[in-house]
Amino acid sequence: MKNSNNQNSLSSISKNFRLQLVRFLPNLFLFAIGVTIGIIISFFLKSCNSLQATQFSHSSTKNVSSPMPFPIEKPKVCNSSLDKEGLKVVIQSSNIKHGVEMFNQFSNVEHDMTEFIQPSNFVQYDMKEFIFPSNVVHDMSDEELFWRASMTPKIHEYPFDRVPKVAFMFLVRGFVPLALFWEKFFVGHEGYYSIYVHSSPFFNDSDSKSSVFHGRRIPSKEVEWGKFSMIEAERRLLANALLDFSNERFVLMSESCIPLFNFSTIYSYLMNSTQSHVMAYDADSAVGRGRYSIHMSPIITLQQWRKGSQWFEMDRELAVEVVSDRTYFPVFQVLCKGSCYADEHYLPTFVSIRFWEKNSNRSLTWVDWSKGGRHPTEYVRPEITVEFLENLRNQKCEYYGKFGNHTNACFLFARKFLPSSLTRLMRFATRVMYI
Numbered sequence: 509m510k511n512s513n514n515q516n517s518l519s520s521i522s523k524n525f526r527l528q529l530v531r532f533l534p535n536l537f538l539f540a541i542g543v544t545i546g547i548i549i550s551f552f553l554k555s556c557n558s559l560q561a562t563q564f565s566h567s568s569t570k571n572v573s574s575p576m577p578f579p580i581e582k583p584k585v586c587n588s589s590l591d592k593e594g595l596k597v598v599i600q601s602s603n604i605k606h607g608v609e610m611f612n613q614f615s616n617v618e619h620d621m622t623e624f625i626q627p628s629n630f631v632q633y634d635m636k637e638f639i640f641p642s643n644v645v646h647d648m649s650d651e652e653l654f655w656r657a658s659m660t661p662k663i664h665e666y667p668f669d670r671v672p673k674v675a676f677m678f679l680v681r682g683f684v685p686l687a688l689f690w691e692k693f694f695v696g697h698e699g700y701y702s703i704y705v706h707s708s709p710f711f712n713d714s715d716s717k718s719s720v721f722h723g724r725r726i727p728s729k730e731v732e733w734g735k736f737s738m739i740e741a742e743r744r745l746l747a748n749a750l751l752d753f754s755n756e757r758f759v760l761m762s763e764s765c766i767p768l769f770n771f772s773t774i775y776s777y778l779m780n781s782t783q784s785h786v787m788a789y790d791a792d793s794a795v796g797r798g799r800y801s802i803h804m805s806p807i808i809t810l811q812q813w814r815k816g817s818q819w820f821e822m823d824r825e826l827a828v829e830v831v832s833d834r835t836y837f838p839v840f841q842v843l844c845k846g847s848c849y850a851d852e853h854y855l856p857t858f859v860s861i862r863f864w865e866k867n868s869n870r871s872l873t874w875v876d877w878s879k880g881g882r883h884p885t886e887y888v889r890p891e892i893t894v895e896f897l898e899n900l901r902n903q904k905c906e907y908y909g910k911f912g913n914h915t916n917a918c919f920l921f922a923r924k925f926l927p928s929s930l931t932r933l934m935r936f937a938t939r940v941m942y943i
């Protein structure tokens with residue numbers, strides 16, 4: 509009995525032991541897995557740490573005087589299977605970059621929108637090209653261009669020597685017809701102006717390499733004179749010119765425009781002016797208020813409707829507002845077509861509603877409407893005389909300047925001068941205009 513009792517207790521003990529072993533086995537198994545994972549992880553960490561340690565000790569031997577609690581370097585992630593995804597992304601983005609570079613070689617693209625929107629890992633940000641764009645060609649759509657041009661720095665001090673420039677924006681069909689006269693005007697003033705040319709997209713001749721107009725043609729679209737595409741072209745010119753942060757004043761030139769003063773006079777006049785020059789007046793006539801549509805109300809009322817010459821001059825602040833306008837522009841797009849002549853109403857109305865305080869309401873470009881009709885007078889060779897040019901230069905207007913208000917020239921530019929007037933203009937340039 510005792511024996512059997514003993515045997516019983518023994519067998520119950522071994523049974524218990526086996527039972528506990530069976531219960532314990534999964535735990536042991538898990539423990540073993542845990543230890544294995546631990547060893548693997550510690551192995552990886554060790555190899556990473558040793559990498560960092562060597563880097564850290566390396567940098568600390570360089571500068572013992574500055575005890576650094578943490579290594580400055582970004583912790584290096586060890587290459588594991590997880591990194592493969594990251595690696596793939598890097599390879600892809602470097603492929604994009606490579607593709608863009610190849611595209612650049614063919615088309616001289618400088619404003620790389622892909623890189624701008626999604627900066628890839630291993631590309632140095634080209635600050636020089638960003639601050640001083642050397643090329644006006646790009647592959648941006650109008651939508652992308654206007655979005656980018658609408659950006660303004662919130663920090664108002666420039667981290668570089670900024671020499672404010674005048675952006676001369678030429679809206680032409682092909683070549684700038686009076687190019688020779690303009691060349692004479694610009695010579696010696698490099699760094700104080702930028703040139704942008706919007707011409708027909710079908711025009712594919714190029715200016716001679718020595719010309720100031722060479723390589724200054726922006727990506728253009730077709731323009732029909734007097735049509736809405738005209739304002740689109742004006743805004744496209746503004747947007748392109750805004751990409752250069754040094755451009756401070758923006759002046760629109762037609763193919764028949766000439767300067768009436770030398771570069772230094774015009775530069776001082778514009779840089780010191782506290783106003784923009786967008787012609788705007790209320791014309792109570794068929795060609796003024798008569799072009800207003802009641803459907804523009806309430807965004808634009810009849811009292812706000814203005815008319816004016818399309819040849820404007822404006823400062824950077826206003827230029828940014830013009831390319832960013834998403835309220836008034838669409839109204840004109842839909843309701844000011846055909847005989848409404850949006851180019852004579854959009855800017856005058858928009859500027860008068862929102863920014864009238866800083867507008868002189870007059871144009872800096874002289875033109876002669878005295879003979880009536882639908883087009884202003886066109887000047888040809890015999891009409892270009894010393895007296896004629898002197899008279900244009902001597903007209904006086906109130907001038908609002910940073911260093912005081914006084915009377916000054918009304919007009920810095922004039923139109924319309926046909927190509928045949930070029931020889932006389934060249935002859936009088938020095939004598940009359942000090943160019």
Ligand SMILES: *[C@@H]1O[C@H](CO)[C@@H](O)[C@H](O)[C@H]1NC(C)=O
Pocket residue numbers: 570571573574
């Ligand atoms: C070391 O650190 C000090 C203080 O941070 C710094 O002024 C000095 O230029 C550094 N020297 C070197 C060699 O990096």
Ligand SMILES: *[C@@H]1O[C@H](CO)[C@@H](O)[C@H](O)[C@H]1NC(C)=O
Pocket residue numbers: 584585586587
């Ligand atoms: C990670 O992998 C990349 C690509 O193969 C290699 O260039 C790099 O040296 C590796 N880094 C480490 C820390 O092993």
Ligand SMILES: *[C@@H]1O[C@H](CO)[C@@H](O)[C@H](O)[C@H]1NC(C)=O
Pocket residue numbers: 710712713
């Ligand atoms: C330039 O345009 C003309 C017609 O508009 C076309 O015949 C010619 O092939 C074009 N030249 C180039 C180099 O694209």
Ligand SMILES: *[C@@H]1O[C@H](CO)[C@@H](O)[C@H](O)[C@H]1NC(C)=O
Pocket residue numbers: 769770772773941942943
């Ligand atoms: C520019 O023209 C003005 C007169 O309009 C003259 O006084 C000035 O000397 C000229 N500047 C140069 C650099 O020729």
Ligand SMILES: *[C@@H]1O[C@H](CO)[C@@H](O)[C@H](O)[C@H]1NC(C)=O
Pocket residue numbers: 775776777779780911
């Ligand atoms: C602005 O006017 C001042 C005073 O007349 C003159 O000294 C300065 O040169 C002008 N600025 C520019 C950029 O011409």
Ligand SMILES: *[C@@H]1O[C@H](CO)[C@@H](O)[C@H](O)[C@H]1NC(C)=O
Pocket residue numbers: 788860864867868869
């Ligand atoms: C320009 O016109 C607006 C009305 O559209 C007027 O309020 C403003 O005073 C004018 N500015 C100047 C300088 O005449």
Ligand SMILES: *[C@@H]1O[C@H](CO)[C@@H](O)[C@H](O)[C@H]1NC(C)=O
Pocket residue numbers: 908909910911912913
């Ligand atoms: C110039 O005129 C503007 C507008 O009338 C005025 O605000 C400003 O104080 C004047 N500047 C000077 C120096 O008189």
